[in-house]
Amino acid sequence: xxxxxxxxxxxxxxxxxxxxxxxxxxxxxxxxxxxxxxxxxxxxxxxxxxxxxxxxxxxxxxxxxxxxxxxxxxxxxxxxxxxxxxxxxxxxxxxxxxxxxxxxxxxxxxxxxxxxxxxxxxxxxxxxxxxxxxxxxxxxxxxxxxxxxxxxxxxxxxxxxxxxxxxxxxxxxxxxxxxxxxxxxxxxxxxxxxxxxxxxxxxxxxxxxxxxxxxxxxxxxxxxxxxxxxxxxxxxxxxxxxxxxxxxxxxxxxxxxxxxxxxxxxxxxxxxxxxxxxxxxxxxxxxxxxxxxxxxxxxxxxxxxxxxxxxxxxxxxxxxxxxxxxxxxxxx
Amino acid sequence: xxxxxxxxxxxxxxxxxxxxxxxxxxxxxxxxxxxxxxxxxxxxxxxxxxxxxxxxxxxxxxxxxxxxxxxxxxxxxxxxxxxxxxxxxxxxxxxxxxxxxxxxxxxxxxxxxxxxxxxxxxxxxxxxxxxxxxxxxxxxxxxxxxxxxxxxxxxxxxxxxxxxxxxxxxxxxxxxxxxxxxxxxxxxxxxxxxxxxxxxxxxxxxxxxxxxxxxxxxxxxxxxxxxxxxxxxxxxxxxxxxxxxxxxxxxxxxxxxxxxxxxxxxxxxxxxxxxxxxxxxxxxxxxxxxxxxxxxxxxxxxxxxxxxxxxxxxxxxxxxxxxxxxxxxxxxxxxxxxxxxxxxxxxxxxxxxxxxxxxxxxxxxxxxxxxxxxxxxxxxxxxxxxxxxx
Numbered sequence: 019x020x021x022x023x024x025x026x027x028x029x030x031x032x033x034x035x036x037x038x039x040x041x042x043x044x045x046x047x048x049x050x051x052x053x054x055x056x057x058x059x060x061x062x063x064x065x066x067x068x069x070x071x072x073x074x075x076x077x078x079x080x081x082x083x084x085x086x087x088x089x090x091x092x093x094x095x096x097x098x099x100x101x102x103x104x105x106x107x108x109x110x111x112x113x114x115x116x117x118x119x120x121x122x123x124x125x126x127x128x129x130x131x132x133x134x135x136x137x138x139x140x141x142x143x144x145x146x147x148x149x150x151x152x153x154x155x156x157x158x159x160x161x162x163x164x165x166x167x168x169x170x171x172x173x174x175x176x177x178x179x180x181x182x183x184x185x186x187x188x189x190x191x192x193x194x195x196x197x198x199x200x201x202x203x204x205x206x207x208x209x210x211x212x213x214x215x216x217x218x219x220x221x222x223x224x225x226x227x228x229x230x231x232x233x234x235x236x237x238x239x240x241x242x243x244x245x246x247x248x249x250x251x252x253x254x255x256x257x258x259x260x261x262x263x264x265x266x267x268x269x270x271x272x273x274x275x276x277x278x279x280x281x282x283x284x285x286x287x288x289x290x291x292x293x294x295x296x297x298x299x300x301x302x303x304x305x306x307x308x309x310x311x312x313x314x315x316x317x318x319x320x321x322x323x324x325x326x327x328x329x330x331x332x333x334x335x336x337x338x339x340x341x342x343x344x345x346x347x348x349x350x
Numbered sequence: 351x352x353x354x355x356x357x358x359x360x361x362x363x364x365x366x367x368x369x370x371x372x373x374x375x376x377x378x379x380x381x382x383x384x385x386x387x388x389x390x391x392x393x394x395x396x397x398x399x400x401x402x403x404x405x406x407x408x409x410x411x412x413x414x415x416x417x418x419x420x421x422x423x424x425x426x427x428x429x430x431x432x433x434x435x436x437x438x439x440x441x442x443x444x445x446x447x448x449x450x451x452x453x454x455x456x457x458x459x460x461x462x463x464x465x466x467x468x469x470x471x472x473x474x475x476x477x478x479x480x481x482x483x484x485x486x487x488x489x490x491x492x493x494x495x496x497x498x499x500x501x502x503x504x505x506x507x508x509x510x511x512x513x514x515x516x517x518x519x520x521x522x523x524x525x526x527x528x529x530x531x532x533x534x535x536x537x538x539x540x541x542x543x544x545x546x547x548x549x550x551x552x553x554x555x556x557x558x559x560x561x562x563x564x565x566x567x568x569x570x571x572x573x574x575x576x577x578x579x580x581x582x583x584x585x586x587x588x589x590x591x592x593x594x595x596x597x598x599x600x601x602x603x604x605x606x607x608x609x610x611x612x613x614x615x616x617x618x619x620x621x622x623x624x625x626x627x628x629x630x631x632x633x634x635x636x637x638x639x640x641x642x643x644x645x646x647x648x649x650x651x652x653x654x655x656x657x658x659x660x661x662x663x664x665x666x667x668x669x670x671x672x673x674x675x676x677x678x679x680x681x682x683x684x685x686x687x688x689x690x691x692x693x694x695x696x697x698x699x700x701x702x703x704x705x706x707x708x709x710x711x712x713x714x715x716x717x718x719x720x721x722x723x724x725x726x727x728x729x730x731x732x733x734x735x736x737x738x739x740x
Contacts, residue, residue: 091587094580172606199544201607203592286551286593298592308595312553312584314453 068327075320079103084324088112090288090305092315105321109291111332113205113301117280118273118336120209120295125217126266130255132217133224138250149225156218164282167211172202172283179206179296187296200296203285208301211279216269223265227258260347267340274333277303302329394668395640401706402715406725408698408739411691414443418692421448422455422468424596425555425615426676428711429491430468433704441699443692452555453584459485459679465689466697467679470555471584472658484682486731487657488724489675490700492648492714494639495559496626497672498619499611500604501526502541509534511630512663512671516568518611519547520575521590526609534630548603548612551593553584559674560613561586563662567671613672617712631671632663639670644714647673653723675716683732690733697728 069076076084078100087106094104136148183198200206235253244252255262285298286308292299300308306322306329313319420430427449434445450458452469459467460481472487497515499508514530517523523530527540550557564571565582574589575581592607594600597618604612605622616639619626628636637643647661647669661673678697684690701724705715716724729739 089587093583093585093587094576168602168606199546199609201544201546201592201609203603203607281551281595285591286595287588287591288551288593289587289589300593308551308593309553309585312451312453314457314553315585 065327065330068323068330072320072323072327075105075317075324078317079105084321084328085111088291090300092309092313092318092321095315095317095321097316105317105324107302107325107328109288110300110302110305110325111328112291113284113299114274114303114329114332115336116205116295116299117208117212117284117301118270120206121212121216121273122266122270124210124213125220125269126262128213129217129220129265129269130224130262132221133228134250134254136221136225137228138254139246149222152218152221152225154218155214156222160215160276160279161282163211163215164279167207167279167283171211172207175207175210176200176202179204182206183296187294194293195295197294198296201285201298203283203298205284205292205295205297205299208280208284208299209295211283212273212276215276215279216273219272220262220265220269223268224258224262227261227265228254231257260344263340263344263347267337267344270336270340271333274336275303275329277307280304281307302326302332394642394646395638401709402718402721404702404705404718404721406722407702408694408725408728410698411694411738413688414691414695415686415688416442416692417444417446418465418689418696419446419448420455420466420468420678421450421458421464422679423452423470423555423676424449425452425470425493425674426468426490426713428617429708429713432707432711433700436704436707437696437699440703441695443696445696451552452558453553456679459681462681465680465693468676469679470674470676471558472677473679482681486680486682486727487677488680488697488701488727489657489716489720490678490724491705491708492644492661492673492675492716493712494616494644494670494714495556495563495613495672495674496616496619496639497611497613497629498601498604498624498626500608500624502543502608503539504625506625508538508625508627509630509636510627511636512563512567513570515627515629516564516571516574518545519549519564519588519591520568520571520573521547522570522574534636543609546607546610547588547591548594548600548607548610549588549591550585550597550600551595554596555584555674555676556597556613556615557586558582558584559662560672562660563672566663620712629671631667631669632665633667633669635667637668637670639672641709641714643668643670644673645717646670648717648720651720653720657723657727680731682730683735684738685734687733690731690738694728694731694738698725701725701728 080100080103083103084105084107087103088108089104089106090109091104132152136145140148179200179202180198182196183200186196187193187198231254235257236249239249239253280301281304284300284304286300286304287298288300288305302325306325310319310322313322427447430447430449434447438444452471455467455469456473456477458464460477462482468490473485478485497510501508510531511534514523514534517530524545525542526545527542532540561582565578572578572581575586580586592603592610594603594612597614600612601614601618601622601624604610605624616626626639628638631637646666647664649664649666649669651659651661651664653659661675663671664673680693680697684693701716701721705721708715731738
């Protein structure tokens, strides 16, 4: 096929010479390299942009001072006083991590099960339809998830939240994390919305991974008398564990940065860390979305850029750690 | 449940009307001039509102621009969209208003990127210092900030005073059957249910009006926030509760949350069919927010020359205590003759014909004396240093 094309070309373009093809090669390389460079330049430019925009606040309060308190009170900021820093962001980092954690705990097992069902258990004619449905979940805009979250999910979670508050909330030590009252808007609700949003991403990737597992393994397992469940575990799930972790990281990336849907259900409480996951809080992205239009206090807007900068850092760190775990898994 | 709430509200309003008919022997309907004393104070809200029908507009300036751009307050947005739609068809000028928030509106004015701004908190001297010149601040409408709630079994007519509201928002009162709330509502059965406070998560003129009232009436609120300078503003350090973005975010959260209490512009509570509290005013009466009681808040107010004033906690016996206004922000000295003409024509129209449209979106027209002062303010516009209106 390729040989034929090589023969054809001089016929179609009589004046074409071999050197022109080498030129095309070079041009292609330049284009591809340039495209890759755009990605790199964009991310570097973004970091620089955030640092430049947040520079005034960082210089005024100190680079790391934002990470030393969990009190965000823009109304207490003045143009002169630098201490204490009224723009503490620990509670937002906490909010971002805890909502993502809840989302992963809820979403990963379900997503893996969905993918296993589609690839191994569902009747053939159902597989395609089910796959499309799962993919469709990923296409729902996040603002719609937010709306749905407020009007459908919050009422539906009410009994669950109330139950958690009246049972786990009464247990010593861990009770702090589940103490009531539960009003609906909470880290918990945000985590559940996030779980539903990341579910299709993880499920879709897992589905592809499971579909590529070697058929011979499955046949071998079946031949050895394994049940369908055992086949799925031994021949599909086990060899795919690294891939599942990778899929989860993709989902985690979305969960860390998701803004609108979270902002609509998390309750936007910014003054301190709310220890209870049934209480209101805020994430790094939600506080930016909420406040940037009216950031009129001294250093307020700059402080929001600082939040943006640390959000990028948190996302990078989490990604690096997750990749390490994947690499370690793969090496086993 | 919502329909039930609404019906209950209608019934309650009807009952108030009956009470009035029995109690104040025919003095109703007289709008703000009614001098009914405390027990019947809320009853002034009954009856229809008359449009003010102001005719003192300025002479139309010729050669005006065909478009104007404005930006600012979300509080005034529903009013502004009625005005701009009507003005486009009758005045032939397209006014594009971006509802981006009061603080952002002030920023746009300072940067000179819009023809006018709008803010629910007037520009302070420090704000004007950052602008390109003197700014005229012209009140456009009055509106109450209502304390709205979602408490099972309390369909309407909850009575609250400033100190109680302050304690609730400061987290000092956490249950609906707290003695402080009970003592103000002896006839209401209050459930033993936790209170969820709902506040604005974005900076807001509505918050400024609300916290201005709390700062004047609630020592507990001021103490909890660490002093009077910290307890009032477009943003404050809310000690607890749910944050909602925009007036609709707050009314939505209150509607969705059993046991919630929040503060919004009246129109948002009405469209969501949420009940709102009668708030105790300075003279000790529990006042329902409505046209007459909002207008009463301007009684006896002496306006400063620059029209920067607060209407909260007014002294009139019938004044609703959490009343605010919204200011149009216009550079006093204009440099573009066509734009200047269009600005004068538009705001003159807003202050006269436009005032008659306020009731359709549940805002309140300016009182007569204030309206005249706003017209006078408009006359101060200059074009390259020379007066425009002769």
